[in-house]
Amino acid sequence: MRSVMILAISAAALLTGACGGSDTQATGQGSLNGATFTVGAKDFAEQNILAEMTAALLRANGAEAQAKEIKGSINTRKALEAGEVDLYWEYTGTAWITYLKNEKPLSDPKQQYDEVAKQDQERNGIAWLPNASFNNTYALxxxxxxxxxxxxxxxSDLAALAKSRPNEVTICVESEFAAREDGLPGLLKAYGIEIPQSNIKTLDTGVIYTETDKGESCTFGEVFATDGRIKALDLTVLRDDKQFFPVYQGAPTLKKTTLDKHPQIKDILAPLSQKLTTEVVRDLNAKADVDGEDFKDIATEWLKKEGLLR
Known part of the structure; x- marks a missing residue:
């Protein structure tokens, strides 16, 4: 009888180990036992969700991993270079214009990704993992x-309106977009838009959406193409008919030395990238920005639903 009981307990233990906890099992490959990672996130919902997803998958493969929010693109990139974070999701358009100092975007998404990955590794020692298909481009x-x-x-319609009735055009943007060459300064120049400086207002991201929805102090507002609030507020995104904005496809980035030490990270995160379309990311962002759900809860629930965590 004692032998039977021991066998039963052993079988139960094996079954428990196979089932695992909600954030300790994954369908990814490779083991990261003993490794520790800090996953950076810029200070908006999409980045926080992506960071929580990434950290969850790393933990599920044996690592200790946590997400860390940092304010702004430049600071997040510097944190990676300084080793304060080990990896984070970056956008091809941001890297192409801001970090690699190219002036003209490449219209073909694959070509731009390939060139960004090549140049960033050669010049800065930053490796780009396979990108997702979603395009978080800027827009008004x-x-x-x-x-x-x-x-x-x-x-172009906006440019014509600004020429005939400049006082009808008020544009609300966040501080980073107001200063970036792939942001408002370059956009106004590309379309020949001239409006009084007083008609340009700098606000926090969330306030821009609500004020644009009111249509009073902000006639036009800066938005991100993957933001769930666009649909929720029934905003019309202006067509970038001169294709000024680069493609902003997201991909995990990390130092080449980190990837060399833990090459399995590529296989662990590849299935995640494959599932992240613009529509999927927009819906995930809406859960945070519209419904007020917690970033970690959003990430975990979606990973389980998609079979990436169990």
């Missing part, structure tokens, strides 16, 4: 009723 949006009233659906 307008309240639908206001856009219909002004007959503005594209950036």
């Amino acid at each position: 949006a307008v309240r639908k009723e206001k856009g219909d009233e002004l007959t503005v659906t594209s950036m």
Whole structure:
């Protein structure tokens, strides 16, 4: 009887080990036992969700991993270079313009990714893992009723409106977009838009959406193409008919030395990248920005639903 009981207990232990906890089992390959990672995130919902997903998958493969929010693109990149974070999700357009100092974006997404990955590794020792298909490009949006009233659906329409009725054009942007060459300064120059400086307002990201929805102090507002609030607020995104904005596809980035030490990270995160389309990311962002759900909860629930965690 004692032998039977021992066998039963052993079998139960094996079964428990096979089932595992909700954040200790994954379908990814490789083991990271003993490794420790800090996953960086810029200070907005999409980045925090991506960081929580990444940290969860690393933990599920044996590592200790946590997400860490950092303010702004430049600071997050510097944190990676300084070793304060071990990896984070970056965007091809940001790297191409801001870090690699190219002036003209490449219109083909694959070509831009390939060139970014090649140049960043050769010049800076930063490795790019396989990218996702989602494109979190910048855009300007307008309240639908206001856009219909002004007959503005594209950036060229906005340029024509600014020329004929400059006081009708107020643009609200966040501080980073106001200063970046792939942001407002370059956009206004590319389309020949001239409006009084007083008609340009700098606000926090969330406030821009709500003020643009009101259509009063902000006729037009800076938005991200993958933001769930666009659909929730029924905003009209202006068509970038001159293709000023680069493609902003996301991909995990890390030092080449880190990847050389832990090459299995590539296989662990590849299935995640394969599933992240623009529509998927927009829906995930809406859970945070519209529904107010917790970043970690959003990440864990989706990973389980997609079979990447169990």
